[in-house]
Amino acid sequence: MARTLQIHPVDPQPRLVGQVVDALRGGGVIAYPTDSGYALGCTLDNKAGLDRIRAIRQLGDTHHFTLMCRDFAQLGQFVIVDNRAFRLVKSATPGPYTFILRGTKEVPRRMLHPKKHTVGARIPDHRITQTILADLGEPLVSSTLILPGEELPMTSGWEVAEHLGHLLDAVVDADVDDAAPTTVVDLTSGTPEVLREGAGDPSRF
Incomplete structure (x- = not known):
């Protein structure tokens, strides 16, 4: 059963953040708040x-997982960013955008799209996520x-714990507003293609 940790949204407690990180390093799966719902x-x-994440969400082999990165420098270690993509990503981050880009050798093959060798990458604008x-x-x-059959992400920590606590190792309890x-943008072809419209303004692409 998941441990539920109530972390302050503005001033995250280092001790509790450390417990989340310990769960991750111990092979755990967590649910945590972001600037676009829970993840x-x-x-x-x-x-x-x-x-385990594939099973919870009932995802197929071609699903694009996302690398949640702290900053642009870290993102650049794991995805290939040309000059055009650099400007677009830099101008839109941190924020609620996921960019589909080709992965570098630092990304495990099991995470990459089996044919395109691509992966999602993003930099969140969320204090708790950034602290983790x-x-x-x-x-x-x-x-x-x-969840399968739903269109919007979960936004309440207690609800996540109630529905999925038996499948997770830790739940960060901090409600999110959005x-x-x-918004998912594919940058692999040279011309930005919006694959999903979401919290981020797609008109900039």
């Missing part, structure tokens, strides 16, 4: 965790917590 997360090397990422020191493998998922 599921695990570490890059956690193959079993990735499989800073303490962890690496990106989180992430997927928006949209229930819209991220």
Whole structure:
């Protein structure tokens, strides 16, 4: 059963953030708040965790997982960003956008799209998420917590714990205001293609 941790949205308690990071480093899967609803997360090397997220969300092999990155420098280690993509990503982050880009050799093959070798990447504008990422020191493998049959992500920590606590190791309890998922933009072809309209303004692309 998941441990529920109530973390302050403005001034996250280091001790509780440390417990979240310990759960991640111990092979756990967490649910945590972002600037576009709740998400599921695990570490890059956690193959079993990735499989657990797939099972919870009932995802197929071609689903684009997202690397939740602390900043642009970290993002650039894991995805290939040309000059045009650099300007677009830089101008829209941090914020509720997910960019589809080709992964570098730092990304485990199991995370990449099997044919395109692409992965999602984003930099969140959320204090708790940023604090977890800073303490962890690496990106989180992430997927928006949209349950099968639903269109919007979950936004309440207690609700996540009630419905999914038996499938998770930790739930960060801090409600989020925006229930819209991220706007997803594919930058692999040279011309931006909006794949999903969400919380981020798609008109800039």
